[in-house]
Amino acid sequence: MTGTTDDTTVMRVIADLAPIWFPGCVVDSAERTVEVGWGRGALQMSAVVGLREIIERCDQVPQQRWAEQIEAWLRAVVAEGELATEEHRYGDVGERQRALLVQRGWSARTAGPVADTLIPFGDHFEVVVFVRTGSELRRLTVVRRSMLGLGEPEVPSPVQLSLDEIADLRPVDHDGISVLHREDDPLVSMAIVDREEILTQASVGLGVLVGVPRLSTVAFCPADAGQALADRLAQYVADSYRGAPDQCSPDLFWVQGDRMVQVPVTLANPPQAVLPPSLLPTPRRTWLRHLLLQLFRR
Template sequence: MTGTNDSTVVEMIAELAPIWLPGCVVDAEQRTVEVGWGRGALQMSAVVGVGEIVDRCLQLPQQRWPEQIEAWLRAVVAEGELATQEHRFGDVAERQRALLVQRGWSARTAGPVADALLPFGDHFEVVVFIRTGSELRRLTVVRRSMLGLGDPDVPSPVRLTLEEIADLEPQQHNGISVLSRDDDPLVSMAIVDRDNLLPQASLGAGVLIGVPRLSTVAYCPADAGQAHADSLARWVADSYRGAPDQCSPDLYWLQGDQMVQVPVTLATPPTAVLPAALKPQPRRTWLRHLFGR
């Protein structure tokens, strides 16, 4: 926005934050805000950087900044209260888990505080959660800092997750291989551990793969032909439709570290639009080559 910069937003935070949250302290030079929470004699506080809300405000008209700042500040306090509760369930660092979801899922569904996530190619992202009992709670950037989970010696949520799905074995369904476990959203992370769980992805042409559900990954050889590709497209579409843990209805060509989307028609039944490199090439005799037949 013309005429505005980071310092303008920080000045507004410093002016308004103590009104909404009495007792909070804004350090404009360090670009931080200290917020408190608790009940009775049990009072806690945390110092949080304001970079996230500054960036968000700079993308909006200035008249919308106050509502954004208030929502973010109140969400930060709620994150602090949640961080306090999570310690009651044991070592938070060891309870981290990661889910592979469609790219943009976090932006579409997140609240005022951004999720802790890792980009994963052009089509997916890895979002970090905390397992609390039977519940997976989304970990935010703010709460990760409050819990000290960004420190170098803290276990990786990706490693913890891959250890939990290392025993998955593919099941065969009419030429389609399926990695699946009921009610286990961690299965989608099999794509991240493709060297161990999807070794076929690094052989020859690789695999055509779908992640219709967080609990299901399906694939077949990429060069298996149109019929197999269409069967996979139908299987993925059927598995995705109405699933409580939907991930992606699309197909992808995974070869080593490269993943590209394979279009699927909206016809009934759907069919895969294979790239030329995966279509069978007819063998031509010398006579056909010479005479163009």
């Protein structure tokens, strides 16, 4: 149910109901915005928020559910304003932004009435933006991002801020597999994003087979290292993912430069990676990989 007529009807419902739930809020139907306020006592604040998100949500559900959708969204927007006010007390919010790589769809499955600030990352992952407040990572929503002015060009990139924090990570060998891990650090998953500095082998030869079983763990091996090592990687990813408090993805991927392709893994015990023919070793490729790795290590 989409289109100008339906959107106009949604706007009319918002304009009629919003002042009843929140006396003093102002709906501008022409600009498709609402001004909401919050605060305690003499400290009162307000913000003008665009209505596009809630209009789109209403367009996706029957009209009899519009009222509950609108009320939940407006109450969430007011709560976002209160949170934005609180976050200013902890210092520069822009510098405290962080980004996490999570499974595609994670935000949609777990978000509340207000959409998260996120960046799609290929077909399998997305990058969700958070604000670090003490030891806590709070999800940053599109609404709060606007309230805090974090969309301005001079504001630091949350992606770069996260990559700076994990720049000191070095892979540790685990039975032939390279593992990046830092306990209780969910930023480690972002290593997949920085293939030029952290996951440099992804740009060498045929790239790498990689898994992100936990937000705090990235495991990989050369893509053309052979079936045995690929299977060990699949086993490591499965074991690390199972029961982890910070699960990310149980899957295996072939990363070569800017290309990321999912590699099927059988449900057998132990699991087995189903390698594409182009990754199956040949004598020439084995020697070529050896030479490239020697050059890479110099």
